[in-house]
Amino acid sequence: MTTPLYGFVFFNDFILLYPVYALLFTEHGLTVTEVATLFVIWSVTAILSEVPSGVVADVLSRRALVMAAPMLAGLGYTLWGLFPSFGGFAAGFVLWGLGGALRSGALEALVYDELNRRGAASSYVTVLGRSKAVAATAILAATAATAVLFPVTGYPVMTVASVAACLVAAGFAARFPSPPQTPQATSWRGYRDILADAVGRIRRQRSIRHAVVLVVVITAIWGSLEEYVPLLAAESTDVAWLVVPMVLAVSAGQAVGGLWAGRAATLSTSVAAGLLAVTAAVMASGALLGHPTGFVLIAAAFAVFQMLTVVADATLQSVVDGPSRATVTSLAGLGIDVAGIGVYLTYGVIVTAWDNATGFVGFAVVYLVVAVLWVRRRIIGWLRG
Incomplete structure (x- = not known):
């Protein structure tokens, strides 16, 4: 189970076009507004297809x-x-x-159910954490490969390599086990019943509702801030060549965090919330330093x-049961997407008025508030029925 999973996530993120696709767009005559429009199309597609998938x-x-x-992603790169x-x-x-929406929810549900079928559900956090580390490593490797190959080969080789990586990822996915799922009618009623079951579980079961809210609030902030790390790096040094190592340090930090996840599985609510608060303060400190050394703190955060x-x-x-596991997970993914848009808009307002460091500090404060509410078990108090 783990070999196909790690192979899939590695090649799914070993995309040599990632570091240069924005350049590809502008070099073919697109304006900044048109590039922004492409990102909106991407986001809207993911949001609209998240739950149905x-x-x-x-x-x-x-x-x-x-x-x-x-x-599907490989076909998209081919069209480019x-x-x-x-x-x-x-x-x-x-x-x-x-393609991203199809994977979201389905992959987590497939892995958890298979581990649970084998009596190893407790290892899910370790397996998932390692897969996140593998994905981050793939991004680092793709960035390094692009830095070496792109000046020599240009976009065609980057495109072919990216499509090939997608095909290899699909090949690893074909090796996933296909455990039996609860049979569902493939009529409109069958789809509607699954969606109703997922929504009903979130509304009725407090443990699921709590978990969904925590997944959304923890993930949406740093997942959105990650997009602005290069801008913060450029703001924190006058030495142009240092920007790339600073950004890669943060990616390396994410890989290490995935490997640590298994050790954190038994943290109590108070300890986890306290860790979130300390980490927020560390991130804010690193941003405020305005120096490359601050990225050691940001990478740790x-x-x-x-x-x-x-x-x-x-x-x-662990708290979801029944036939709608992937749908519940996708609903959480939808929450992350929507909350992420809010983070992007708010960050834009902050940076327009101040700078990138202030944007990171502002969301560190949000994390501090979340930590306080979390430890007091009131983060979802307003949702209680």
Whole structure:
């Protein structure tokens, strides 16, 4: 089970186009507004397809959806190479966003159910954490490979390599076990019943509701701030070549955090909340230093954020039962996507008025508030029925 999983997540993120696709767009004549529009198309596609894909995963085959995900992304990259225009890029982003939604929810549900079937559900947090570390390592490796190859080969080789990685990822996904799922009617009523079951469980079962809220609030903030790490790095040094190592340090921190997740699985609520508060303060301190050495602190903070995210996700999987596991997970993913948009908009307002360091500090304060509410077990008090 673990070998196909780690192989899948590695090649799913070993995409040599990642570091240069924004350059690809601008070099083919797209304006900044058009590039921003592409990102909006990507986000909207992911949001609209997140929950429906979870329902399909519960009704049909989770393995089939996980296999299809990188194939759709690879088709999207192919369109970028064949039709390098706004229309081709937009179509590619739609396919990429749909592929990400197909994987979200289905992969976690498939892995947890298989481990549970083998009597090893308690190892889920360790397995998931290691998969996050493998994914972060793949991004680092792809970035390094692109830095070496791109100046020599250009976009065609980056595109072919990215499509090939997607196909290899799909091949690893084909090796996933396909444990039996509760049979569901494949009619409209069957899909509707699964969605109703997932929503009903979140509304009625406090433990699931708590876990969903924690997954959303912990993940959405740092997951969105990650996009601004390069801007903070550029703001924190006058030495241009240092920006890339500073950004890579944060990615390395995320990999370490995934490896730590298994050790954090038994943390009490008070300890986990206290750790979140301390980590928020560490991130704020690193941002305020305005110096490359501050990124050691930011990397450490992102390691802990990754670790707590894995633990929160494992907690959610452990309290969900019944036929709608992938749909519940996708609903949490939808919450992350929507909350992430709020983070992006708020961050933009803060940075417009001040700077990137202030943006990181502002969301560190939000984490401090979350930690206080969490330890007092009031983070979802307003949801109690």
